[in-house]
Amino acid sequence: MSTTDTTGIELRTSRVIRATPEDVWDAYTDAEKQTAWFSILDEEPGVVRIETDLRVGGTQTAVWGPSEDQLFTEVQTFLVIEPPHRLVTDSTGSSPDGQTMTTRIEVTFTAVEGGTRVDVVQTGFPVPELRDFFLTESWPGAFDRIEAYLTR
Template identity: 75%
Template sequence: MTTDTTDLELRTSRQLPAPPDVVWDVYTDAEKQQVWFSILDEEPGIVRIETDLRVGGRQTAVWGPSEDQLFTEVQTFVEVDPPHRLVSDTVASTPDGQTMTTRITLTFTARDGGTFVEVHQTGFPSVEVRDFFVEMGWQGAFDRIEAYLTRG
């Protein structure tokens, strides 16, 4: 994984062990997301995801340890080019009511028998939030997707 965190935006990437059409499907399909979203959790939490994967469509993801501690993320899809590129404007909310709006661009490129996924996310309100997304958000998502792809 490589990461660049200049100017309240991030760029990060990961090589995943499946072809782009499979990685795209795992990343965008709501039923598969509900599995990989919590695949590495010791305690099962709450995960609800609905997806309308088209330009102008939305994905709403709600997750957390309990009904009174839920995070919400609503993505509005700006560009949908399966299995190559996905762009969304995203509004994320924490259980205490804080919100943040970012733009996320993902590219899925066939490489070395798998898929090289690149993420470019802009609009972070602070360096601390951006760094959290680099260290925990995207790293955790990639770890979970990889676990889903390699489970026996």
């Protein structure tokens, strides 16, 4: 059994998405819906493959990139599943150059006026620069894509 270092650097972010918690949950956890929104804002979609076994102990594997020889991979192991309100995973990502990073991600989905507030706490970043990249690029990009998918 592997463990995740949750004592590293922490990220906290949130966004209100104009949809119900159930719809945002489904978009976030369903492999077919993720495949649709993952590259929804890209001019050239590239490669996107996602497989999900949504159960405690199950995994989600996402593979994406501009081409087959430049792929990123993320494997998330589901630790807590409370539809449509809370999801906790250990996430191990690898880049095309072979570097890897494991973090723990907790996502909550709360009904608010105007939609659903999605709160993310991601822990275990080894350096602030990686946390900052996820804070300014990765999570805002995911939120933008999910909202574009749900409001199209």
